[in-house]
């Protein structure tokens with residue numbers, strides 16, 4: 107018997123059987139036209155998901171972290187200044203990556219559980235009269251705390267300050283699961299990864315790059331080679347790749363986007379919102395609360411649950427793995443032990459989420475936490491029953 111349970115970590119996410127098969131293809135010669143036929147639909151699909159017109163999409167053999175590195179190394183020079191708010195482990199890691207590349211980072215320290223501080227971003231840009239700040243970095247969905255920031259609001263703050271900086275957005279745990287509008291938000295680089303909303307194995311960094319960011323390459327002096335956009339542009343133009351591409355993942359990405367579009371992107375976002383709302387009802391019924399400070403900030407892909415005083419979220423995650431074979435996310439950094447995280451993105455249904463909530467409850471009861479078995483599940487059940495959508499995914 108297979109003891110495979112769904113995972114409730116915020117990535118890698120559960121993979122549809124169909125996408126596992128789509129990645130499993132025979133060897134092809136990546137210098138033959140067969141590669142271009144596989145590559146172009148994936149690139150075109152990413153543009154549709156990002157809602158992006160002009161600019162380039164790059165599919166790099168890497169993960170989200172490599173996507174961050176590609177973004178900065180192609181557009182900036184040593185000593186350049188970037189502006190970033192730090193309010194969780196992922197915003198922290200992007201800042202750390204910039205520092206290690208010799209950039210100057212103006213850091214807006216922000217309490218974990220809050221989102222990007224729009225007024226402070228605007229004030230920092232207004233104060234920067236000689237335009238030293240080249241880029242504003244924004245973590246759309248801070249996966250450590252379950253906080254979604256207002257990217258359109260950051261663009262408005264930048265415009266209000268009349269500042270010419272570029273806007274780079276980490277959308278690794280939001281893109282393909284929550285609405286994203288590259289053009290409307292004036293994004294210059296968006297970074298995603300294959301293993302979250304796209305429901306694929308890890309291995310691809312997926313980037314959308316605006317004409318303005320492409321132009322910045324001309325003067326950017328940070329060293330780059332493997333991630334050089336220039337090499338990609340020259341090869342991609344003829345349907346090729348500067349080195350051996352991960353063809354299985356690229357084939358999988360094209361199929362993933364077809365699946366998302368068959369469901370309908372708006373329906374995909376609505377499904378994530380419903381699933382998330384059910385989880386939040388369960389959390390409230392347990393007498394707990396999300397780490398995100400305000401409902402406006404609630405993420406539809408991940409909920410970091412603040413555990414009661416005297417309880418340890420990491421113990422719940424360990425017990426769930428050992429006793430029930432179910433994966434939740436541990437608290438990271440500042441909130442280690444204080445939260446556990448329920449990932450609710452990718453291939454998930456009401457029924458799967460209910461199983462995850464039931465497992466979390468069993469662990470809480472095992473650990474002697476003050477909850478009543480079934481309380482969270484019942485709250486989510488009531489919500490899912492009342493809002494159920496006709497199932498479009500029946501045996502195809």
Ligand SMILES: *Cc1c(COP(=O)(O)O)cnc(C)c1O
Nearest residue numbers: 169170171196247249278279299
């Ligand atoms: C997962 C994640 C990343 C990237 O992580 P990789 O392991 O390098 O793919 C970056 N940012 C956020 C917000 C994430 O959730």
